[in-house]
Amino acid sequence: MSFPKYPAYKDSGIEWIGEIPVGWDVLPLKRIFSLKNGATPKSGQSDFWDGEITWITPADLNSERPEIITHSKRTISVKGAESCAVSIVPKGSIIISTRAPIGSIGLAGTDLCTNQGCRSLVPDKGVSSKFFLYFFYSAVSELQILGKGTTFLELSSDNLASFLLCFPPLPEQQAIASFLDRECGKIDALIAEQQRLIALLAEKRQAVISHAVTKGLNPNAPMKDSGIPWIGMVPEGWEVVTAGRVVRVISGFAFPSDKFLKYGEGVPLLRGVNVGVGKLRWDDVVYWKRQIDDGLDIYELKEGDIVIGMDRPWISSGLRISKIYKKDLPCLLLQRVGLLRLKKYLNSSFLMYQYSLPNFMHFLAPEMTGVSVPHISPSQIASFPICLPSRKIQDEIVTYLARAITEFESLILTATNAITLLKERRAALISAAVTGKIDVRAQNKALAA
Incomplete structure (x- = not known):
């Protein structure tokens, strides 16, 4: 599907963004969000951990796609949060990992806090968190360029605060976010379908191997009990x-x-x-x-x-x-x-x-x-x-499996390539929408009608 462009554009002054629609602004992040740092309670203090507060680390964030976060691998207690003075940020805040790695993102689906490997962006009024969730997803490579360090790269609070963002009027932010929710949902469903296909093909490939090396290739061969329950019957002569x-x-x-x-x-x-x-x-x-x-x-x-x-x-x-x-x-x-x-x-x-x-x-x-x-x-x-048949039968089974596995691998490769293309399509669509290269406002109006 092709989408129209905006009626008029202007230079954003940002090389990686290029032109943006007339009526959009370019603002530093600190003009739109309040930045909150993370912290970690002492690890040896048992009453600081396994509490009711969601505590996000970079490992909890998805680098593949933007998503809403409601759970974390570890949680902390109120006492643990107070001990390290970590900020509890409200639902709707954007979470960005700023080291190991830089640029994994998520949207807080509940009140939560983070460790020092993340920064929380609390939106001001008149800001669609969903729009900027998608914007940061498209800007990951630019954020990574700003990383500094020798042991590992880290994005500083100052560099993040001064990072320039596209800022459309709020109704357009909301329209773009709704459009991307819908279209990315369709793409994600297609990706999930291909992933299920890959899993089924892998399962079928394993079943073919298992049957061939324990039952042979002749479906009419006389069988005997192997004496081992999980092997079951094997061909006579094996x-x-x-x-x-x-x-x-x-x-x-x-x-x-x-x-x-x-x-x-x-x-x-x-x-x-x-x-x-x-x-x-x-x-x-x-x-x-x-x-x-x-x-x-x-x-x-x-x-x-x-x-x-x-x-x-x-x-x-x-x-x-x-x-x-x-x-x-x-x-x-x-x-x-x-x-x-x-x-x-x-x-x-x-x-x-x-x-x-x-x-x-x-x-x-x-x-x-x-x-x-x-x-x-x-x-x-x-x-x-x-299971050990004659060498002749072994050779026949190996030849058969080499051919069968090649066919399975070809089908799996086709599905894997389809996933890659779908992910590229999703990334390109997000980038085009959040930088104003396409005008999706009519899509929402058409749906509303």
């Missing part, structure tokens, strides 16, 4: 064995960190941070200088090896497991990464599919150790029951 029968599980070596090399001198060390879901990440690498007869040959990775992150093995996107390819070599294995080296001739990709099943983590969950950093042991990895 074995169900503990992984330790077909792979050797090796835990990495405890290379002393004070002898790590940083600049490519020596052999890369595969650390837990390098093991992702289905792939390795080599953007953060340390190295080790090999010596003759150093006894490290057992920790030298080979093409076809499978590695598992043993600390925090399961993250939101899946198990931290990957296969070693020729391009990843040479490489040595560091502690807290598990190596699965095949003992007998089998398809390593088939084995990796077995371990990628959610059943692996369900199997280990009762015995997983560690509270702050859950981890698994080589013996736990080796005790996992796996």
Whole structure:
């Protein structure tokens, strides 16, 4: 849908905004809002915390889109608020994170306060908070430019107070905010639809993998009881064995960190941070200088090896497991990464599919150790029951799954690209409306009629 422009424009004097409609003003933020700083009660004082006051930090704010805030991850008590003299700001105030990161925003849906990583903007009379919520969303990159600091960037109160804003007459502010509420709501619904599709595709992909590696590809194959409740029936001729029968599980070596090399001198060390879901990440690498007869040959990775992150093995996107390819070599294995080296001739990709099943983590969950950093042991990895058909059937299943997963990934990529375009559309629409590049007043009149 295309929208008309305003009848006449003038120069705003602000480079990133350009021209604005005649009748609009440009004012510094301090002329429109009162700025309130945040604070944090002492962390060791239990009666300062878990009270009835919403206490916002940058982590509570959304950097993706403007939204109304009514809850926070942590709350403080009245006593806690009094102890640090934090300002309680009224519903309708705009909250902006001014460090770590700069520019996440939200609109207070209740009276609340913030920590020192945020500033609260309390609007004067004749100001539509919703309009300026959208305005600040479009101005995030400009606010970030104003950040100063060495350890982390921070937007000072002075720079924020002097930040120049478009200021339309109040009826236009309200009309623009209503228009954006409506249009962004439509876009958000389309985004949510694509996100649901991605979730369904991911679920279907996992189901296809699970069925293929535990039931095979022949729907008419005679079946037998596996003897393991969560596996159920498996094709006749398949074995169900503990992984330790077909792979050797090796835990990495405890290379002393004070002898790590940083600049490519020596052999890369595969650390837990390098093991992702289905792939390795080599953007953060340390190295080790090999010596003759150093006894490290057992920790030298080979093409076809499978590695598992043993600390925090399961993250939101899946198990931290990957296969070693020729391009990843040479490489040595560091502690807290598990190596699965095949003992007998089998398809390593088939084995990796077995371990990628959610059943692996369900199997280990009762015995997983560690509270702050859950981890698994080589013996736990080796005790996992796996379904084992002949090598010929393994190869057929791997070929089938490679094709099926490619199709799923193509569909997921299409949906992901659609979300990106929708977000770009939303951002462009907000920017155009709050800077007066389009005139949306008639849209509200048409609806009212």
